[in-house]
Amino acid sequence: MLDRTAPGDVSTPLSIWVVSDGRIGMENQALGLAEAVQRLTPADISVRRIRWRPLFDKLPSALKASWMLDLSSDSTEPAAGETWPDLWIATGRATLPMSARVRAASGGRTFVVQTQDPRWRNAAYDLIVAPAHDRIEAPNVLSITGSPHRVTxxxxxxxxxxxxxxxxxxxxxxxxxxxxxxxxxxxxxxxxxxxxxxxxxxxxxxxxxxxxxxxxxxxxxxxxxxxxxxxxxxxxxxxxxxxxxxxxxxxxxxxxxxxxxxxxxxxxxxxxxxxxxxxxxxxxxxxxxxxxxxxxxxxxxxxxxxFDGTLERWSYEPLDETARAARTVLERMRRG
Structure with a gap:
């Protein structure tokens, strides 16, 4: 895996694909994490939206193949002259069949991140960024409060x-x-x-x-x-x-x-x-x-x-979990 992940290294921008089913709430999780990575190191972000044809949408992830995608879907494979991205960040059930195959398809070039608990082939991803309230534990799991987001x-x-x-x-x-x-x-x-x-x-x-x-x-x-x-x-x-x-x-x-x-x-x-x-x-x-x-x-x-019916004020350190997740992504990528 190429080491282009040191903050401040501007020699070659990191290439990031953000993959979702296009629903804003879902996409913002992956995009928010990608943008947080981009704030730490130069990166180019490409958003890819996919949708399964209705006939195949309810199939188990293990049975889905790329030819079952709706024609309106963006490509999740490199076009002619392209390479696989350095970093793949996906979210949601629809993306799982694609995410689970990226490491092998890219020859190990691409670091694969899945947000939320996939609940399927959890070992197939380099890193899972999951809400702590989902209570999943594994060496490749980072638990955070809530989910990644775009609020800055x-x-x-x-x-x-x-x-x-x-x-x-x-x-x-x-x-x-x-x-x-x-x-x-x-x-x-x-x-x-x-x-x-x-x-x-x-x-x-x-x-x-x-x-x-x-x-x-x-x-x-x-x-x-x-x-x-x-x-x-x-x-x-x-x-x-x-x-x-x-x-x-x-x-x-x-x-x-x-x-x-x-x-x-x-x-x-x-x-x-x-x-x-x-x-x-x-x-x-x-x-x-x-x-x-x-x-x-x-x-x-x-x-x-x-809420108790009043507007009592209090203070706390703002949560910055998306940035913590982005730092972890780059640290894990550096390990190879």
Missing amino acids: PERLAEGSAAFADRLEPLPRPRVAALIGGRSKAFDLPEAHAADLAGRIAGAVEAAGGSLMLTFSRRTPEAAKAAMTARLAHLPGLIWDGAGPNPYFAFLDQADHVLVTEDSANMAAEAASTGKPVHILPMIPLKAADKFARLHADLRERGAARP
Whole structure:
């Protein structure tokens, strides 16, 4: 394996392929890690998105072959005149059949990183960057709090600039509320959403502050309507999904961040800001032990607490797990 990984070595940029199924939440994990590596050493990043044809999508990973990919997929093999990348970073079930074969196909040239717990052929990857709450252990596993992401102070400031005229006049404390929705483990029915909105309104009103609210694609329409109706009178901005996404701007401008307990990604991203993270309860559909472990981890690190209806301030060292993962990638690559 070529040693082009020493920070500051600009002789030859590292080549990195980021591979996902194109879903933003998934892709951002791999891309965030690639960008963190790029901040440590010169690198060229190429994003590759793949999708399996519907007929083959549900097949076990072991039975999938590249000819089963949808024609809209990007190539995951070098084109004529190309070489395999120095570093392959992939995420999600869809990428597993490709990731598991890269080491052999590249003749050992490519260092293969998979984010999340693959739950299939875990020894086939050089490094697995997995959430600590998934509790997987192996010599090739790095456990981190949450998942890799793209949130950095620079990106937050850049995102905030586009909304400065709307957010900077808002009274403090500014409260960002990041609302998820129905998943395998949680639900957000209308009545519960209305109750949450009432508690949020009470906290913001008591503090004399303002609200910056955004919903996820999983938020039920009835829950959106109930929360919007209850919170629309507050100073602030409720994003309805139209126009540019203010997510980074909200994180940058917030004094407090409220996050529903169904999203590990949003909780970890909020904890990277150093701002108090308040966890909003949802309706459990089944045991959600891994979320409980994540929230316990965040509490132990001083980042998050259950929302108690108030906006108490506290401080902690912002989480920088994506950078830690990037350093580990480069260290493992240097070992060969």
